[in-house]
Amino acid sequence: MPPLLSIVLPVHGVERFLPQCLDSLRAEGAAPGEVELIAVDDRSPDNCGALLDAHAAGDPRMRVLHLAENRGLGGARATGLAEATGTYVWFVDSDDWLPEGSIDAVLAELRAESARELPADVLLTDFTHVYPDGGREPNPWRRVLAGSPLVSGCTAAEHPALFNAVLAVWNKVMRRDYLLGLDVRFGDGYYEDISVTYPLLLAADRLLYLDRPCYNYRRGRPGAITATASPKHADAFAQYDAIFAFLERNDRANALRTLVFDRTVKQALTVYDTPGLVPPELRAEFFARITGHFAKHRPAGYRYPSGVRGVQYRLAARGSRRAYAELRRGGKLPAAVKRGTRAVAPGVKKVVRSGARFTAYTTFKRLPIDENLAVYAAYWHRGYACNPAAIYAKARELAPQVRGVWVVETPERAATLPAGVPYVVVNTPAYLRAMATAKYFVNNVNFPYAMTKRTGSVHVQTQHGTPLKAMGMDLVDRPLAADGMDFERLREVVGRWDYLVSPNPHTSRHFARAFPGTYQILDTGYPRNDRLALATPEQCVDARRALGIADGQRTVLYAPTHRESRGGYLPLLDLPALAERLGSGWTVLVRTHYFHDGGAGDLTAGPGAATLLDVSDHPVVEDLYLAADALVTDYSSMMFDYAVLDRPIAVYAPDWEEYQEVRGVYFDLMKEPPGAVTTEQDALVEALLAGDPEPEARRRFRERFCPWDDGRAAERVVSRIFPVRG
Structure with missing residues (x-):
């Protein structure tokens, strides 16, 4: 009897991450033979091949394929798929890992689906973004999946909003016969999976969503395509061509042609707009490729989106690169372009609703700094906690003129705040305005890198513990502990700090070295420990x-x-x-x-x-x-x-x-x-x-x-940071 699930693991140059990935592929509740693991050593230049062989020696579920030449991520996946025998296939990237119990949870869903008259063609799972500093962000697109028809099963046409979510392959478990019957292939180079995932979703008789984080996706690691300048970002256009070729031969998919076109244009412009991806000397050519994409694949009768996004699309379609740059920089167009583009001003007013958060944030930053606004956050926007909470409470007492607002990741997190504590939800207009205009920022981790520091603002880093273990730049020579940290970016982020709160002399000494910068260390004790001292x-x-x-x-x-x-x-x-x-x-x-x-x-x-x-x-x-x-x-x-x-x-x-x-x-x-x-x-x-x-x-x-833990640490911090009323 064939396995229920084949996990295909392409491997290349990820020696530091591979052990964690392999360890995460345990399935305690799986029956013998229910899961097979197919690892493809894509001629990895490091020790990955040997690590795979050693793991396979102790895991009878696992087979290792060693390629004689490097085929890239798409080619390695295709090799693994050709060897897979499972009813369902899951492509897992070897620099990521699965939370404990994930395979068991997926198997439970697949068993139930196998008994159905119409089993799911694709099972989408929830996931978590994990950052180099240990920060975690829940699936930013969960709101378009949870509570939708996908929970009980539907087609893409019945819930087209799913195309606003991530379209990578790694959180999609697919019925193998269905995939093979689509006659699609992973592309070459960057964005190789979208030539498969679009058809997967578009043509399925039944899509299903599992509202459980079953995948930890590593964001921001050195070498990741989302953080790497390369001419290969233009590979996306070949994948788009493959997607539209599929639309031509599949009526169900072609019915969503306009939606697909909008989504591909949005992705191409996002790549173009993201600093550091398209090399400067190739930006003009990349923009011209976007214009060519319009000419080649724009659906008949296509209507541009409303607002600023629609203006951006028009400029891209006509190849107006300079005007597009003006719009991105300041939220407005050159006068010559304005005369030919009516209703631009209303479009700028709708910038957030149109999804152009970067433009909104940039526009808000043109407003004066609010001298009496402080933004608080803790543990990657999880809620009211730790040193920032203690500082917030004391600031309300000693500096009541400074309004505090908390950043939370979801409305559900907001419900956990104490009564009367103001808040903003990440990526909403209120959040973007607060992040752009506040005078004070207090956090026990770092604020998002994209939220730059304005001249005149004050950033207070409290951290969240006395260090026994090595931290920051002290991890440069410890790759497993560093877990893909970007040390150059860490230096940049530390450069934004004005103050670092220290709980004791030990921490002051080691943090001054681990986080080199020009900030002031506040030798005050930890505000969160005032409650314990008193x-x-x-x-x-x-x-x-x-x-x-x-x-x-x-x-x-x-x-x-x-x-x-x-x-x-x-x-x-x-x-x-x-x-x-x-x-x-x-x-x-x-x-x-x-x-x-x-x-x-x-x-x-x-x-x-x-x-x-x-x-x-x-x-x-x-x-x-x-x-x-x-x-x-x-x-x-x-x-x-x-x-x-x-x-x-x-x-x-x-x-x-x-x-x-x-x-x-x-x-x-x-x-x-x-x-x-x-x-x-x-x-x-x-x-x-x-x-x-x-x-x-x-x-x-x-x-x-504990020499400074006398119950007055929060008072000392607030007195140093805020204008305290006598």
Whole structure:
């Protein structure tokens, strides 16, 4: 019986990313023979071929094909497809990886589809963008997929808005016979997959969407086509020709010809407009290719879009490159062009609705800076948290004339904000205006690179933890830990900082080297820890009760950090066994790192065991600190914050040698711990049962890392940044 799913993995020059990708292809719930992996070594110049062979030796699902000559991404995919035997095929890029449980989730959908009279031709999955600095962005186009007819199954004509979403191949699992019957091929060079994905979507009898992030797409890595200047960006036009050739021979697809044409023009202009993609000496030729695309493929009776986008299309169609540049630069046209293009001004007013966010942002930047507007964000727009939240609250008290507004990634995130906190949603007009005109910017990560710094604005970087592990430029010689970081871009971003908030002298010393720049370090302590320094017994009781912890329970917070070498969440503790040893008088709060999706997994414990409670999604980590009688961690910066409470901390570090080798560390945690140090689970249990076995170690740790935690850090930061009213 053939496998249900074939995963085709083209591989070339991705040695640093390949182990994480291969490790992510596990499928715990798959039946024997249900999944096959076909890896294509596209004559990789590095050690990828050997890595593939070594992995295949321990994974019977996997076959490795070594090509005698490099065929490019499209050719490698085609080679893998020719060898695939599965009912469905999934093309996974080898520099990306799958979140834990993704293959199992996809298999569950495919099993259900296989039993249908009309099984899905294509299963689209949700995905996550992952950036070199560790930042994550949910699928920006999820709103056009979730809650649409795609959830139960439909055709492209029944939900054409799906063409506003990403049209790459990697988040689409396709029925193999259907794909082969289309008689399409991956193109050569850049954008090679769109000559397949357009036909896939256009001709399908049934498209289905799985509203679960099943793919981590690596954005902004060095060498990626979206960040590389190259003449090969013009390869897109050959792929467009192949798409329109398919339309000519497929009536169902041809019915959406206008939609396809609009989408290809939009992509071509986006490539042209994005700085650093089309080499300067080739820009005139590229624009001429767009004009030629209009002449060759414009549908009969075509009507231009409304607003600025329609004006841009007209200029591209007639080859008016100079006028197009004027419009992009200032949101207006030269007078000579205006006389021949009516209704341009209303079009500029509709710039955001027409989708030209770059033009809108540029236009807003021509407005004066709002001296009393501050923009706040935390953890890549996830919500109200960390140091920015503490600074915001104190600024409302000490500098009430400065209006604060929070950036959130979705309206759903906005619902998690405290009552009365103003917000803007990413990429809305209100967001673009705030980002263009605010005087102050406060974040614990970096704001988007495209949002440039205006002269006179003030950027406050708070970071979000005391570093044990190496950071920033200290990772230059650690490729696995750097995970594709763009160090030149990091330097540029750090150049925007005016202030860096530091929690202790250790951090000030190391961050000054890891993030070289001209900013001022604020030796103030962390504002988010003021709550811990000032906590009352009553507040601790309230925190416990809010979490449902019964009175009298001894409560432990277990919080492991992220490990670059291990991919997703992988608990090193046997939590059910820990619960059994501790007994019913204990509660263990389990919090995974925010990089990991899906929570802590199965926390079922037997009768008489401690209660295991997954608190990974609890929005305020300080609540967990106040509720816990002790902390168990490994290398997380949470130990430095929790030490403010002067409560027992136990370090469980069975992989210390591996961690310091891969990541690099700023001090030897084994010699300078905050409390008990263990490498075996039994020893950890003994330390917890002992109550407070290492108070002297904690005292020394607090002296070194908590000298400024007096409950007034936020006040000191606000007084340095904002005009405080006396």
